[in-house]
Amino acid sequence: MQLYTRAASSCSFRIRIALGVKKLPWEAVLVDVAMQQGEKYRDLNPQALVPFLVDGKAKIGQTLAILEYLEEAYSDAPRLLPGDILARARVRAIASFVVADIQPLQNTGLDDYFEKEGVNHFAWKQHWISYRFEGLEKMLHPLQGRYSHGDNVTMADCCLIPQVWNAINRYSIDMSKYPAIKAVYENCIKEAAFANAAPDKQPDFTG
Numbered sequence: 711m712q713l714y715t716r717a718a719s720s721c722s723f724r725i726r727i728a729l730g731v732k733k734l735p736w737e738a739v740l741v742d743v744a745m746q747q748g749e750k751y752r753d754l755n756p757q758a759l760v761p762f763l764v765d766g767k768a769k770i771g772q773t774l775a776i777l778e779y780l781e782e783a784y785s786d787a788p789r790l791l792p793g794d795i796l797a798r799a800r801v802r803a804i805a806s807f808v809v810a811d812i813q814p815l816q817n818t819g820l821d822d823y824f825e826k827e828g829v830n831h832f833a834w835k836q837h838w839i840s841y842r843f844e845g846l847e848k849m850l851h852p853l854q855g856r857y858s859h860g861d862n863v864t865m866a867d868c869c870l871i872p873q874v875w876n877a878i879n880r881y882s883i884d885m886s887k888y889p890a891i892k893a894v895y896e897n898c899i900k901e902a903a904f905a906n907a908a909p910d911k912q913p914d915f916t917g
């Protein structure tokens with residue numbers, strides 16, 4: 711299985727975590743910005759985004775589609791979705807909130823445009839991450855377990871932890887305002903599947 715990935719990409723970080731939790735063997739294809747914008751990569755993945763997963767005949771872009779594929783294709787591996795229907799809906803809601811309503815507002819792919827327009831994108835990103843974290847904190851509080859949903863890692867954690875890593879390391883967000891999110895982050899990041907997937911552990915990490 712090959713994952714097209716970049717150290718700095720929080721979206722790729724989500725899939726690196728999932729592959730680690732599921733203990734699936736994989737190989738990294740490192741995608742820098744020049745390769746991502748090139749014709750050859752667009753031929754493979756017309757969305758021209760990372761992550762992108764190739765697993766035999768499966769060629770899949772978009773984090774949530776990849777996570778759902780891994781869950782279904784490797785159902786004997788540790789599960790990323792709980793057994794209960796309501797629990798699954800809650801986990802998917804947390805994951806989607808990060809994927810659809812937080813990360814797109816801090817995607818570095820927007821930076822060139824912001825700079826051309828003279829927008830202070832650092833402040834813009836800090837604002838949106840903080841504002842959305844207020845909602846996320848309420849979704850998690852009171853924390854009922856070690857992770858976003860109980861005591862098992864789920865897709866929600868695969869999506870949440872990279873977002874918090876970025877908030878802390880790239881956007882200097884004060885996480886003491888979000889104690890439930892902070893607790894989940896601290897519980898996860900010390901575990902191997904999360905720690906090994908972090909940007910600073912990747913061969914293409916540049917700081």
Ligand SMILES: N[C@@H](CCC(=O)N[C@@H](CS)C(=O)NCC(=O)O)C(=O)O
Binds near residue numbers: 758761
């Ligand atoms: N919705 C996509 C978002 C993917 C995405 O935005 N990836 C970023 C890296 S985290 C990227 O490739 N940005 C470059 C660009 O927007 O041109 C997903 O969940 O996979």
